[in-house]
Amino acid sequence: MDLTQKSVENVEYMIEKIKExxxxxxxxxxxxxxxxxxxxxxxxxxxxxxxxKNSFSPNEMQAIVEELGSLKK
Numbered sequence: 236m237d238l239t240q241k242s243v244e245n246v247e248y249m250i251e252k253i254k255e256x257x258x259x260x261x262x263x264x265x266x267x268x269x270x271x272x273x274x275x276x277x278x279x280x281x282x283x284x285x286x287x288k289n290s291f292s293p294n295e296m297q298a299i300v301e302e303l304g305s306l307k308k
Contacts, residue, residue: 238282241275243267249282253303256285257296265300269307277306 238245247267254265270278281302285291291299 238279241272243272246270246272246275246278249278253282253285253299257291257299265303265307274306278303281306 236245236248238249250265250267250270281299285299288295
């Protein structure tokens with residue numbers, strides 16, 4: 236997966252991987268279709284942060300979900 240290219244497929248991939256890693260129960264509220272390519276770099280930054288860490292505190296998880304929410308179209 237080449238995440239350097241802005242595409243709908245890459246947005247979908249990153250959102251799904253973030254959801255898997257965080258294992259948040261109510262993540263249905265955040266879907267790939269909620270994001271557009273204008274926010275790609277911000278989404279990629281969040282994705283990279285999430286993929287680097289092995290675990291998250293509840294506060295970190297909340298902050299990540301809030302940040303994703305702020306990127307929605």
